[in-house]
Amino acid sequence: MDTWPLLGPLDWQHYVNKEVKVKAREQQQQHRGWLLTVDPVSASVVLLSFGEAGGASVRVVMGHADERTAELLRSAFLPRRSRSFGPEELRRRRESARRWLERNRVPVQEDGEALRVAGVLTVEPPYGPEDCSGSNEIILSRVQRLLQGNPEDDA
Structure with missing residues (x-):
């Protein structure tokens, strides 16, 4: 939905705890899951997906961030690649x-x-x-x- 960032937090709350499908514009990927929350500043969404084996995964789909910013934010949640220092x-x-x-x-x-x-x-x-x-x-x-x-x- 191209108008997602324009809707605003009051409209977004109607989608929380519902299963949604999100199309990420820059990567042209679709993500499906249960909407846990929406960041009101960036319009980013947090989706929870359940696997067939009983596991779950959480994905953050960035709102208005460009790819460089999105990568920096993703890296904050991933283990740092340790630089090799002797x-x-x-x-x-x-x-x-x-x-x-x-x-x-x-x-x-x-x-x-x-x-x-x-x-x-x-x-x-x-x-x-x-x-x-x-x-x-x-x-x-x-x-x-x-x-x-x-x-x-x-x-």
């Missing part, structure tokens, strides 16, 4: 990240292979901004910005 390079990157955080007066300690920041955030190998995880959004965003500005990080 043990020495990982050690160097961990030390660099730890020193940079300490220089910026951020409490950090090593916890096995990971760095533990202020007791609420973890930085996993290979120690870049995208490798941070934690529930405190403020600390998470500040540490990510700091790691982006690390002058020793050339990877």
Whole structure:
């Protein structure tokens, strides 16, 4: 339906919990499933499909995003492809990240292979901004910005 983004959230809710068929314009693919929810900002839909063996799959069909944006968003939900860093390079990157955080007066300690920041955030190998995880959004965003500005990080 080409008018889907024009309908709006009040109209979309009539389709929630119903079986629908969605045609993705850019890929010219059709997706069929039960509509779980619709993102009101992007007009993207979340479909649930049941397999014959009893399993289920969830698919997000992007609304107005172009293919580059869609790929970036999909990658957020898929396991990251681990870049191959040797043990020495990982050690160097961990030390660099730890020193940079300490220089910026951020409490950090090593916890096995990971760095533990202020007791609420973890930085996993290979120690870049995208490798941070934690529930405190403020600390998470500040540490990510700091790691982006690390002058020793050339990877």
